[in-house]
Amino acid sequence: MAKHTGPVCKICRREGEKLFLKGDRCHTEKCSFDRRPYPPGEHGKSNLRKKQSDFGLHLREKQKVKRMYNLMEQQFRNYYKKADQTKGMTGLMLLQFLERRLDNIVFRLNFAPSRKAARQLVTHSHFSVNGKSVRIPSFIVDEGDEIEIKENKRDKKIFKVAMEVAKQNPIVEWLEVDPDKFKGIVKRLPEREDMPQNIKENLVVEYYSK
Known part of the structure; x- marks a missing residue:
């Protein structure tokens, strides 16, 4: 998958939460997500009412984490494979590699x-x-x-x-x-409580486990 080169504020709107991709701007009234907290596009508001499938939930969580850390698909997949081969909980290992x-x-x-x-x-x-x-x-x-x-x-x-x-x-x-x-x-390696609490790593693991 190619790297995203468009407006990054659309990424936050697509994922349904603020990912702080534009630094200080995300903390101001100029933040696009605060002004338009719904998916981009002509039917953005109506998409809020649609119920997502389990696969959709897993996919969106994977996409959110990947974009939060500014990675391409193959890079992110490689981190998952490395985490899966490392002793410990796969989801925790994945986040730890990303944080490091x-x-x-x-x-x-x-x-x-x-x-x-x-x-x-x-x-x-x-x-x-x-x-x-x-x-x-x-x-x-x-x-x-x-x-x-x-x-x-x-x-x-x-x-x-x-x-x-x-x-x-x-x-x-x-x-x-x-x-x-x-x-x-x-000072030390990050533990789960040190990492973003808005990430549901179990959904990412379930996405790649299918």
Whole structure:
């Protein structure tokens, strides 16, 4: 499946909930989902009254999670296969792999306003992990890893703003941020309570198990 290149606000409307794909805009009155909380298209409002089949519910949940983490179909399927082969609950392992992606870590540390922006910054080689430059968004971090904005990139406006945001906004408990050093640390691996509560991973597992 090709990568979505259209308006991302339509994705939130299609999935029926706010996925925070546009960063700060999602917290303002300009948010399209808040103004039009129904699927896009001519018959969007009428579609709200239609009852979904079990397959439809499973599909929509899979699509929601995939789009939330800004992944293409094959990428997401590969994460599911890896989770299914890993010891532990498949759904939990899947979410853990997604949360441990470097682009998601950059987003969680408030170093970028959205996962899409974080992915671009990582690709453009703005970060290092444990002192080594990493430009692969799918890089999986581990407990104890240090994610740092490269010294020669710190004067960029986006990072100056990000550091102010990082000082004011709380982050997830399994991460730690030091705005003064432009650095974040993975204190531990995320548990289920640390991950998005609006995700029903059991529906994703059921989708791929059929």
